[in-house]
Amino acid sequence: MQQTNTRRPGEALLCGSIGGAVYYAIELTWRGHSHWTMALLGGVLFVILGDIGRHLGEGAPLWLQATLGGTIVTACELSAGIWINLVLGLDVWDYSRVPFNLLGQICLPYSLLWVPLSAGAIRLDRRLRRLLHRGGTGGKLTEHS
Helix, strand or coil: CCCCCCCCHHHHHHHHHHHHHHHHHHHHHHHCCCCHHHHHHHHHHHHHHHHHHHHHCCCCCHHHHHHHHHHHHHHHHHHHHHHHHHHCCCCCCCCCCCCCEECCCEEHHHHHHHHHHHHHHHHHHHHHHHHHCCCCCCCCCCCCC
């Protein structure tokens, strides 16, 4: 199956919504609570993670895609944390007690955990795209999709 390097807006919105919901559920399971901003960030990151393989090329190994994904997630988590927690004062998360943290917004243990989670997100995105592109629409989402 040939893949394009761009998504249609409807596909990005659907995949982002699914990714955001999955991330929110993971966070509820892991921490026992979450915040709506995490569903939003999770959705955006899910779309970004899904696009990594298309930009690196189909032959890029999953471990490379996941490592790049974990790095991107960590960078976005730092940016979002500075804005959400430090500037706006929402205190959604605080890793200041976790070893090897930066400003309490990111930390090495969770940064490492993002690598296998990114691999899972990349694989889930591939499955979602295959499902969306079935049905003879030529890879296009229809009004009824």
